[in-house]
Amino acid sequence: MGSLIRSMARRQARTSTVARPAVPWVAYAPPAAVEVVDTPPAIKPDKGLLGGSCNRTACQAPGATWVHADSGAHYCRSCALEINRWARRDHGTLLCSPIKPVEPRHCDDYIDDPAQPECLRRFLAYNRLPAAAKYPTDNESYNARMEEYLGCAMWRDPVPALFADHAGRRVRVVMASRFGDVGITTNLDAERGYVARVAVDDLSNFSATPA
Incomplete structure (x- = not known):
């Protein structure tokens, strides 16, 4: 038993004396500051037109079929309902209403x-x-x-x-x-x-x- 312990001790000693490869030193630099540029969305040519893109610049979704009573611009349903929600709260009225599609002539x-x-x-x-x-x-x-x-x-x-x-x-x-x-x-x-x-x-x- 004693010889086994001595053998394991000698092996551990030999292992601890083996030179380990040097780890190269790398300088750390903090990441450069990234400048965030707030680029406005491109304006679609059919923005605000009936059946075109929503007049809200941040939206411009297709299918603008709701008309604004004051500006005459057209909005998608979601934006029109949001406008109506604020208009009802602030003025007690609705500003946007849906436009019924024009039927072709008989x-x-x-x-x-x-x-x-x-x-x-x-x-x-x-x-x-x-x-x-x-x-x-x-x-x-x-x-x-x-x-x-x-x-x-x-x-x-x-x-x-x-x-x-x-x-x-x-x-x-x-x-x-x-x-x-x-x-x-x-x-x-x-x-x-x-x-x-x-x-x-x-x-x-x-x-x-x-x-």
């Missing part, structure tokens, strides 16, 4: 509008007729009774065609709906069968021929 509104192209007015006038008024017969007595029943004249002219531009492409209008929109197709030879339904406001450059 296609029937174009029929009697003299400012609209004649080809558009004729196409809509025909397509918005009751089906029975689109197909007069050879029996004028029957036609007269049908006109009296329908409250409108039978269509005796050739069926009108209508072409227009939509999203940079020439399209043919093949339908006018009671809901106010029209049906279009890129197949300029088609007389029926639309591939999309759009508002008349979304069309331009109307004509009775494809060109």
Whole structure:
């Protein structure tokens, strides 16, 4: 037992005399002071516009559909409600209110509008007729009774065609709906069968021929 203790002591002594590698000395320098620059956010071009970015500079979120009663600028819903909260507290009133989206004109509104192209007015006038008024017969007595029943004249002219531009492409209008929109197709030879339904406001450059 004594020899074991002496052996362990000698081993510990040898270990303690082994030179350890020197640790290089590194000078410590405190971090340099960082200058914080308060850069204002970039102003978006649609800031404060209806449907654009919120008028609050720190926000500028999209979808500004609330209008300020005094400035006329538009805010997002969150900022508008915050403005109203302070306005109610300080003045007992609300300053911001939501704007209802403007509905597109119904296609029937174009029929009697003299400012609209004649080809558009004729196409809509025909397509918005009751089906029975689109197909007069050879029996004028029957036609007269049908006109009296329908409250409108039978269509005796050739069926009108209508072409227009939509999203940079020439399209043919093949339908006018009671809901106010029209049906279009890129197949300029088609007389029926639309591939999309759009508002008349979304069309331009109307004509009775494809060109």
